Amino acid sequence: MEESSNFRKWDELIPDALGLIFKNLSLCEVLTVVPRVCKSWGKAVKGPYCWQEIDIEEWSRNSKPEVVDRMLQLLITRSCGSLRKLSVSGLAGDQSILFIATHAQSLRTLRLPRSEINDPIMGKAAGMLSTITFLDLSYCINIGAQALEAIGKHCKSLTSLRRIMHPLEVINKLSQDDEALAIATTMPRLKHLEIAYLLVDTSSIIEILKNCMHLELLDVRGCWNVNLDEKFVKRFPKLKVVGPLVIDCYDMNGWDNCSDYSGSSGYLAWDFVAGDMDDDDPEMLDDFWADEHPIEDVEMWFYDDVNVVDAGYDWPQSP
């Protein structure tokens, strides 16, 4: 008799087919459940097919830096040079970014939000990241114009850059116009640029527009000093500018390639303010009030509306 139709040899499925199935599971499941099912599944999880895309952003947000470093080394080694996408939050060690860079021969998408890497290290890594097309350095406070310049010089395929700031973290900075100028002078191929809450002036944005002729999306939400003349913007027919007003009323069409606008709460600094503020360190608030820097009337509504915002969907009007 033939085997009943319910019995298939799942343990004999080829590793690449298995790997692509396991990709749909959480990191925890892939590492602690799947390999214990049988030897062939264990082998599949150790191979590159599971790890061409490594997204440990969520896990890394709740993990200690040294644990994140260890995990990255392990997973990137498993990818055997086939790593195409990497997403990790709060990267702290210099060694880690260099490790990523030395294994980046196939890397296209690199997301390093909230990382602590600084200019010199990023400068060093940039030389080895020449294949990336999408880079996310949002909320990385130790990075500045120098790093962006190095990236622009070396990453010639880069078409999307996210450099969103947290409004509470940039209040110590006087200006980030140098960053905008670094973008303008070294990244002429950009199509998507998201720099919400970056401290920049109108003149820097105009430089960007003049130099990055392929821009299709420019997100300057929360960049309150930016005031673009409509007529001027109209000179760039392909361009869509969002902001500086923070209103969630844009249409989502054609944004898919830009970044992960995955449903949930707003993708900007918002979930940060609404979610992380309460359980994060209270010092941030103290710094805010202690700072001599005149408090701009800008973000006051953050505090008033913090609770309302939990739903995360509606963007409050700016004052």
Added chain:
Amino acid sequence: MARKNRNPVGKNVDPEAQKKKTRTLTLKSSDGQEFSISESAAVLSIAIENMVEDDCAGGVIPLPLVDGGTLARVITYLNKHAEDGASDEEKRKFDEEFVSGMEMGVLFDVVLAANYLDIRGLLREVRRRIADRMKNKSVEWVRKTFHIESDFTPEEEEQMKKEFAWAWEGVDSDVDD
């Protein structure tokens, strides 16, 4: 089969696309069953598209790795996705229902067929559905669902349990340190 009337919609219709809609191919399964399908639906499979382009189609396309039952399902999928009026929303709904009722054995056959025929959307859908069967389940449960027997020694099992303890240390509990 009777040729359908050309139905000009008033817009510019790509004549090549129009041809594909009316041209029919025959797919032959491993157990000898034949299915006709419009070319426009068939070429949603990259593998079939390549065969058509290389002109090795010649009327009947043999698919020796896909049995009749599985091929019938795959064709249902292809037809829906080649349908003119179907909106993305409709297709998404269809996809969900399409895979939701599948037993493990069927999922296995369809994932192999979709892999062989290179039908990206179907592959994605079936893989996700298979993974769903493992989500939030214990090792034992997964083995049962997938009819897999452990080939580890008890010592190996014990050791593997601890292998990644370091990665989730303190994540579940509220221990402060």
